Each structure stands twice: as C-alpha cells, then as structure tokens.
Amino acid sequence: MRVLGIESSCDECAASVVEDGRRILSDIVATQIPFHEKYQGVVPEIASRTHTEWIFGVASRALAEAGMESRDLDGIAVTVKPGLVGSLLVGLSFAKGLAWSLGKPFVGVNHMLGHLYASQLEWGSEPLPPLPYPFLGLLVSGGHSIICKVEDFDRIEVLGTTIDDAVGEAFDKVSKHFGFGYPGGAAIDRLAEAGDETAFAFPVPSLHKGEHRYDLSYSGLKTAAIHQLEQFRRPGAASTPENIAASFRKAAIDILASRLFRAIEDTGIGTVAAGGGVAANAYLRRLLGAKSGLEVRFPPLSLCGDNGAMIAGIGCRYLERGEVSDLGINVSARVPLYRRIGR
Ligand code: KG4
Ligand code: ZN
Secondary structure (H helix, E strand, O other), X not given: OEEEEEEOOOOEEEEEEEEXXXXXXXXXXXXXXXXXXXXXXXXXXXXXXXXXXXXXXXXXXXXXXXXXXXXXXXXXXXXXXXXXXXXXXXXXXXXXXXXXXXXXXXXXXXXXXXXXXXXXXXXXXXOOOOOOOOEEEEEEOOOOEEEEEEEEOOEEEEEEEEOOOOHHHHHHHHHHHHOOOOOHHHHHHHHHOOOOOOOEOOOOOOOOOOOOOOOEOOXXXXXXXXXXXXXXXXXXXXXXXXHHHHHHHHHXXXXXXXXXXXXXXHHOOOEEEEEOHHHHOHHHHHHHHOOXXXXXXXXXXXXXXXXXXXXXXXXXXXXHOOOOOOOOOOXXXXXXXXXXXXX
C-alpha cells in the first residue's frame, strides 16, 4: 500500500510517499524558515500563503521522486490537527481535492501521533524492526511536551505534560531574547556544544502539591534565564552565549529526563520512542542513549522535525484497518489533552 502524506501544520510544507507504513519512497520538506526569520517566529498569514504557493509543487515532487503517478496511490493522508488553522486548511483542502478527483481513500491524521510514529519508519542502510507496543513516548516539540504510554499508533495515554510552556517554546523564547538565532532550539543546541554547562546553575522545578509526578514546567527556567541570569551564574564563570546556551540546554533537558526516568521506573517499560523537533537535541540524544537498561529510539534528524513521511506512515496504518475520513472533515488548532492515568 502506497500512501501520499501531506503536512502543512506550521512552517514546513511537506509531502512524502510511504509504502506499507514504513518504507519511505520520497520525503520532500520545503522549509519557510527564511520567510519567518526576520520576525523571529512563525507569522501565520505568511505561512498559509506560502503553503498555498508551494503545496502543489511539493506534492508533485514527492510523487516524481517515488517514481509514481498520482493514480498509482492507494490513499492520501493529511495532517488535520493540531497546528495553525490557516496552514492546516491549505494542506487539508489540497488533500481533499486530490483524493476526490482520484477517487482514492482519504484520512486525516493527528500531527502529534505522527511525531511518535516517526520512530517506526525505516531509515538508514540497516533499518531497525518496528518497536513493539507498548513503549513510552517522549513527544517534544514547539507546542507540546508529553510523556506518554504508547499502546498503538493511534492510542496513547498521557502520563505527564507541561503545566505552562512547551520545551521547544522555551528554547525558542530564550534564543530570541539573547539573539542566538532562529529557529531557537537548533541555535541553542549548536552554541551549547562549545559552552560550559556548569556556568549557570538554573533552578529545577520542584513538584508542588496537586501536580502530577510526571508533569513538566518551563516558565520558571525561562524566567530565570531571561530575567535573572546573573543570580544563577557560578562565581568566576563567564556570561558568554555558549555558556548560557549550554547551561540552559542542560537544565531544560534534565527536567524532561527526570520525569521520563520516573515514568520508566514506575511503569517498568524500558523502551522509549522520542519524536518532535526537540528530539533532534544533541544533549538529549546523548543523555538517553547513555542510560543503561534503556532502549531508546530517536528518529534521524530529518524525521524529528515536521515531515510528510510520518503522516503517510500513520495514514497507511489507518487505511489498512479500513478507517477513512469523511471529506467534510475540518481542522483543529488544538487537540484535547489525552486521558491521564491516576495520580
Ligand atoms: O516538531 P516541530 O518541528 O514543530 C512543532 O510541531 O512544533 O518542533 C519545533 C520545535 C521548535 O521549538 C524548535 O526550536 C525545536 O523544535 N527544536 C529543537 C532542536 N531542533 C528543533 N529544540 C532543541 N534542540 C534542537 N536541536
Ligand atoms: Zn511538529
């Protein structure tokens, strides 16, 4: 089964053809970063207008690189939530029109489930077998920070989530404040490699009464880095961009890791799949990779950020089950937080 996946939830215009839910036949990602850079953030109207200009060309390239005509497709999958409404609507309308004109099955996909599914795709010269369910998921992006138990490609149970900012958002805001570069997460990660992570001892959020054992919080760290930097500087340490970046990165990722390690201990599940833009973080990849007794799967960097392959892959899984979406389906900016397990 060969499915075309369309992704336009934010500022990447992406399309991919995936075979049998795992084999990537093509993966085209056209980034709009240069268009948003001068604003240091994604401008929704620019994003949706650019998707409108690009989506046909991106999808055509995905088909051409897969060596296919649109009539050879077995189905079309598209991100319908969460994301920027105007951007999502471009991809959805395009996918609906294509599916209708070809008379092919059509399915709407949740972008966050897509990020988790990225670890199940094949890549590299010796692809790993699929990760058997259940496993723990670390879903970390610009809008979400979720630790979950993954029961199936479309069934997750949220164990913990952020009570304020998402981890990627914290990276972006700190980078913007210090002028480290755009997009912020990758800029901080790059700078941090040359910095001293002990230069600033940023505060770690403590667990308050009523908060969940696996919940995350980033507003305290963000405020400390942006407004109270000097208070946390180790005597003698220099306030260089590299040192700020390294100390911030360590603090931000250590929060994630501490909650994840609790979840591993409590559930007894020792396999973890990471997904979302922050899964590209070099320190996170090293930290989890070095944890003994833990089997962790990170998608390659190209599949951590937004891409069409994760949408096509998950679309295959729905279509294999015979699950399709109505052509009247709409987009949603947000997804309701999935059910949590008891405290
Ligand atoms: O998954 P994604 O591409 O889009 C969303 O669904 O949000 O994630 C984007 C987020 C941004 O906040 C970006 O700064 C962050 O991922 N990011 C990183 C790194 N690369 C991207 N954060 C930390 N380290 C990185 N290397
Ligand atoms: Zn994403």
